[in-house]
Amino acid sequence: MNFELKSLDLAGAASDPCDALILLVVDGFKPDKTALSGCVGDAIAAGDFETKPGKLLQLYRNPAAAAPRVVLAGAGDGSARQVRQAVGTAVGAIKSGPARRVGICFVGTRGKVSGAAVRAAVLAAADASYVYTSTKPSAESRKITKVLVGVPDAAAVQAEFRHGVAAVAGVELTKEWANRPANHATPAMLADVARALGKRPGLQCEVMGPGEVARLGMGAFMAVAQGSHEPLRFIVLKYQGAAKSQAPVVLVGKGISFDTGGISIKPASEMDEMKFDMCGAASVLGVFRALAELKPALNVVGLIASCENMPDGRAVKPGDVVTSMSGQTIEVLNTDAEGRLVLCDALAYAERFKPRAVIDIATLTGACVVALGSVRSGLFSADEPLARALLAAGERALDPCWRMPLDDEYAEGLKTNFADVANVAGRAGGAITAAKFLQRFSSRFAWAHLDIAGTAWKSGAAKGATARPVGLLLAYLLDLAAKEALTPSKTGKSASKKIVRTR
Numbered sequence: 001m002n003f004e005l006k007s008l009d010l011a012g013a014a015s016d017p018c019d020a021l022i023l024l025v026v027d028g029f030k031p032d033k034t035a036l037s038g039c040v041g042d043a044i045a046a047g048d049f050e051t052k053p054g055k056l057l058q059l060y061r062n063p064a065a066a067a068p069r070v071v072l073a074g075a076g077d078g079s080a081r082q083v084r085q086a087v088g089t090a091v092g093a094i095k096s097g098p099a100r101r102v103g104i105c106f107v108g109t110r111g112k113v114s115g116a117a118v119r120a121a122v123l124a125a126a127d128a129s130y131v132y133t134s135t136k137p138s139a140e141s142r143k144i145t146k147v148l149v150g151v152p153d154a155a156a157v158q159a160e161f162r163h164g165v166a167a168v169a170g171v172e173l174t175k176e177w178a179n180r181p182a183n184h185a186t187p188a189m190l191a192d193v194a195r196a197l198g199k200r201p202g203l204q205c206e207v208m209g210p211g212e213v214a215r216l217g218m219g220a221f222m223a224v225a226q227g228s229h230e231p232l233r234f235i236v237l238k239y240q241g242a243a244k245s246q247a248p249v250v251l252v253g254k255g256i257s258f259d260t261g262g263i264s265i266k267p268a269s270e271m272d273e274m275k276f277d278m279c280g281a282a283s284v285l286g287v288f289r290a291l292a293e294l295k296p297a298l299n300v301v302g303l304i305a306s307c308e309n310m311p312d313g314r315a316v317k318p319g320d321v322v323t324s325m326s327g328q329t330i331e332v333l334n335t336d337a338e339g340r341l342v343l344c345d346a347l348a349y350a351e352r353f354k355p356r357a358v359i360d361i362a363t364l365t366g367a368c369v370v371a372l373g374s375v376r377s378g379l380f381s382a383d384e385p386l387a388r389a390l391l392a393a394g395e396r397a398l399d400p401c402w403r404m405p406l407d408d409e410y411a412e413g414l415k416t417n418f419a420d421v422a423n424v425a426g427r428a429g430g431a432i433t434a435a436k437f438l439q440r441f442s443s444r445f446a447w448a449h450l451d452i453a454g455t456a457w458k459s460g461a462a463k464g465a466t467a468r469p470v471g472l473l474l475a476y477l478l479d480l481a482a483k484e485a486l487t488p489s490k491t492g493k494s495a496s497k498k499i500v501r502t503r
């Protein structure tokens with residue numbers, strides 16, 4: 001989707017020749033003397049339109065507007081959250097129609113539109129108009145191709161607009177690959193996407209196959225992959241935006257391209273949704289797509305462990321003991337708890353980057369869906385500054401998470417007589433025991449785990465990927481880069497007294 005930002009007042013918007021014009025009308029709107037403004041004022045006065053978010057009034061062939069269709073959308077207090085809702089409903093109302101060029105204009109804001117609201121509008125427009133076409137090319141004709149965003153002062157919100165547009169590029173890449181069925185998104189195909197990203201300036205990519213992964217000693221990852229005919233891939237993406245000496249943030253994505261459960265097979269109903277079990281990996285790809293666009297001053301490494309989890313004559317069996325890259329032995333009591341097995345080896349690999357922080361992103365547990373539903377992702381971290389930074393980033397990006405506990409008592413159930421650790425504990429606190437398992441492989445760096453099982457995709461009629469937590473991760477990384485710019489040297493002697501926590 002193509003975005004343009006312009007300084008426009010209501011009169012300017014009225015004369016713009018788009019197919020549909022969305023007017024975001026905030027609380028306290030006062031009409032001026034122009035015709036379209038009078039129309040909005042009359043509609044409010046008559047009680048036919050309210051400025052509450054979610055309220056719409058549609059006008060056709062209004063002589064005051066060049067666009068054949070005008071949608072008045074209540075934008076409430078003009079906050080990012082309410083603007084997101086307004087744009088979502090308005091674009092939702094027109095997306096089945098013929099509009100290809102859409103104008104979205106902030107009106108009645110008395111010259112004040114926050115950058116956050118503009119970014120939210122851009123992301124919401126892309127989100128509401130997204131159509132999946134990879135295996136349904138006939139849907140292509142439904143795409144909105146161009147969005148013009150009109151604000152009182154374009155220069156004042158240019159940076160946030162750019163951030164929004166870059167985030168959209170990332171989000172669309174994430175959705176595309178997350179939505180593809182498993183036969184159109186194999187580990188090898190995901191590696192090809194990463195390789196293509198690696199050709200962009202500032203980015204690099206390295207892909208490893210079964211041989212290299214065996215040489216690294218990733219016995220846990222290999223155990224999951226061994227039941228499938230699709231060969232595994234271990235993907236290393238690097239974005240370098242700062243001096244080589246600067247410690248990177250490492251993002252680790254769970255990339256199970258399909259999760260049948262393996263020998264501990266899942267029930268048939270809704271098993272198709274397990275094509276989404278690579279949403280963590282897809283979100284890492286999306287973040288790198290946005291980084292390529294924004295080029296912030298920091299270093300980021302992306303690790304993706306990708307394979308299928310299948311039942312087979314060669315598949316790993318309940319009770320099998322495997323040796324992870326860290327040296328710890330693992331009893332695979334349930335082959336459906338495969339995410340933690342691939343992640344534990346990726347986390348061990350992350351150590352070599354001497355990272356400032358490692359964040360893994362995974363559709364890890366059904367228990368997290370039970371605990372938090374689809375509103376907030378689960379956040380697990382024993383590192384206070386890192387946890388606080390991620391919580392705050394989630395709020396800013398309207399992509400929130402919620403901190404979950406990591407008390408050692410939760411690890412009790414992972415004890416076994418046959419290995420250093422078992423891959424499952426009992427049913428109780430399943431999202432937490434999974435995190436406790438991962439924590440054993442993350443003791444050498446600041447670590448956080450995001451369980452996105454409830455937030456990464458929607459079920460039912462709106463079935464599809466959400467691209468969460470791309471927004472959260474980008475907000476976190478950009479904030480880190482901004483703080484870095486304010487704190488010149490973290491290694492120099494002068495900075496050593498003043499402790500600046502920028503994880």
Ligand code: BES
Pocket residue numbers: 259261277334336337338339363364365366367369424425430453454
């Ligand atoms: N990919 C699933 C988690 C999942 C389940 C995400 C449902 C979204 C919806 C994961 O690999 C899994 O199967 N986890 C098991 C763990 C259990 C065996 C301890 C689960 O949650 O049931």
Ligand code: MN
Pocket residue numbers: 259261309335336337338339
């Ligand atoms: Mn599973």
Ligand code: ZN
Pocket residue numbers: 256259277336338339363364
């Ligand atoms: Zn899984």
